[in-house]
Amino acid sequence: MEIVNTAFRLFAEQGYANVQMKDIAIACDISKSLLQHYFPKKIVLLSTMLNELTLSAFIYSNEQLTFLSAHQRTMIQMSFVLRLLDENPTMEHFIQDIFESPELTTELVLVTLDWLEAIGVEGEAAMIRYALNFALSGGMAVFFKRKILRASVGMISENIDQAFYLLLGENAEKIDQIYLSTAKYNTDAYYQEFVSYLHKHATIDLSTEIKI
Incomplete structure (x- = not known):
């Protein structure tokens, strides 16, 4: 749940529209491709x-x-x-x-x-x-x-x-x-x-x- 927690914090602080998948990947210290392996789109994270x-x-x-x-x-x-x-x-x-x-x-x-x-x-x-x-x-x-x-x-x-x-x-x-x-x-x-x-x-x- 670390990815979800990190994305949640970023969405809450900066707004969903202002956060990109690369921002979440950087904050999680993982590659964007690995992030998209678990969550193909940003909206999937928000849905979760x-x-x-x-x-x-x-x-x-x-x-x-x-x-x-x-x-x-x-x-x-x-x-x-x-x-x-x-x-x-x-x-x-x-x-x-x-x-x-x-x-x-x-x-x-x-x-x-x-x-x-x-x-x-x-x-x-x-x-x-x-x-x-x-x-x-x-x-x-x-x-x-x-x-x-x-x-x-x-x-x-x-x-x-x-x-x-x-x-x-x-x-x-x-x-x-x-x-x-x-x-x-x-x-x-x-x-x-x-x-x-x-x-x-x-x-x-x-x-x-x-x-x-």
Whole structure:
């Protein structure tokens, strides 16, 4: 994982578009041809990181929030992820690079779809995918411009959740009630536990990108 860790650090610090394969090879002290033997293209490296981080983020919910409903778990997960990005600029830049790639955005949606199905979110797969893609794309576009728009992280998280479940046909009042029920879990203590899980379970070294 040394190559992935090194590339992750470079992407987070300099931006995906500004890092070339030769830069990663030099930082790893290997030849470019050897690097391309394992990772033929730069986007393959980014895809590997994306899958690792996404699956690691879901471990917390899968192990610690199983007593909550699927609705509650998705809302808490979204809240914690956005807070993590807000408090860790290098991670935000990394995720922003993901959303600037249609291919990787689709991959993120597919990985998330598997998780939503596993925790019991109901609906036709095609409709869930549409709702997720719409809610995430619009919500994250606002998130990345939140300072200009003066939008709070909490408001953005709530709007993403509302858009997702409204598109799945849920009643707006019910969504609001469920969102309010997550307040006692959306705390600093639970958030710190989530971050600790990321550090513990991710094979990527997050020590410099995510503060505890």
